Amino acid sequence: MxxxxxxxxxxxxxxxxxxxxxxxxxxxxxxxxxxxxxxxxxxxxxxxxxxxxxxxxxxxxxxxxxxxxxxxxxxxxxxxxxxxxxxxxxxxxxxxxxxxxxxxxxxxxxxxxxxxxxxxxxxxxREYYRISTPVTNPVRVLIPLPTELGGSTTFPLADISCGGIAILDNKMILGDTIGKNYDGCRIDLPEIGQVTTSLQVRNSLDLTLLNNKTNRRLGCEFVDIPRGMLAYVQRYITKLERERNARVAGLT
Incomplete structure (x- = not known):
């Protein structure tokens, strides 16, 4: 074209x-x-x-x-x-x-x-492009954890890209170990489908909110994500992009 x-x-x-x-x-x-x-x-x-x-x-x-x-x-x-x-x-x-x-x-x-x-x-x-996920009805990722940490737990996403996701771990369940891998994670993408992939923690940021509570944001990279699953991620990013463009155009 x-x-x-x-x-x-x-x-x-x-x-x-x-x-x-x-x-x-x-x-x-x-x-x-x-x-x-x-x-x-x-x-x-x-x-x-x-x-x-x-x-x-x-x-x-x-x-x-x-x-x-x-x-x-x-x-x-x-x-x-x-x-x-x-x-x-x-x-x-x-x-x-x-x-x-x-x-x-x-x-x-x-x-x-x-x-x-x-x-x-x-x-x-791709490596720079991140789009924020909805705040009111957050996308969630389920991470399998050992029983002593409460078993499989869901965490809300802050953003998503073709390279990975940012997770909000406000209860400090996951720790902040850079390089730690979590296998068999599942992300439910609304209207698109479920993505299963391994995640590796690449960065950790603790923020103190106005109410003095601490908010931890973990940047996680997809590890060996199957091509079909990556296609789901790309379709979801496109969906969010279209919705954002529609708001810019005054459609929503």
Missing amino acids: YPHFQDAELENWHDFEIESRREIYALLRAIGEKNQLIRMLIQGEADVCVTSILDVDDAADAVYLDCSIDKEQNQRVLNSRRLSFETSLDKVRILFAAEQVEAATYEGNPAFKIALPPTLIRLQR
Whole structure:
């Protein structure tokens, strides 16, 4: 779909394809309001133009883009059969494309106009990407423990990523031993399914709350998680991402 984004590092990114018109509109509006620069590439050319979003017209289903002071470059853009765009919003790479671009004016100045893209890709590094899990109805992980520690116990998650989870252990049941493994852990992901994997404690953080109670957060890494289980995790992250985008777009 985005032929010029062939760099090897794309293999290390987790992508979310967004098809909701309202989500796409909200994201492009935010890019424009933050004056984010956009790389614009003409299919078949190595030349990269830099542009920005001037306006997103919801009623006209159109996006207005700044054009270059170079008239020849502008003409090449207008003659192109396909344009690819790359920008970022809050450290997340955003990719979209346009099949056709028109010459237009915006507030009396020359501009480009494209249709609101039907889809948009958000890319974020897997190893850095973490998304908070719901607070009101928390996702829980069941960890098998010896009888002297109370047997199998469930713990609420603070966040989840393709690499692991953060657990809230407010009763200090698990201890804080870095490198300790817990086998046969089960995570129930709402509307997705149950994930079974081993977990290894990678970091521990104790926080003192305003009521003087201590809250322990354990960062745990998935160990030898089966590919099918990882697919569940990715689907759940995508679900949370879509719900968050919907809130941004004012749908919920």
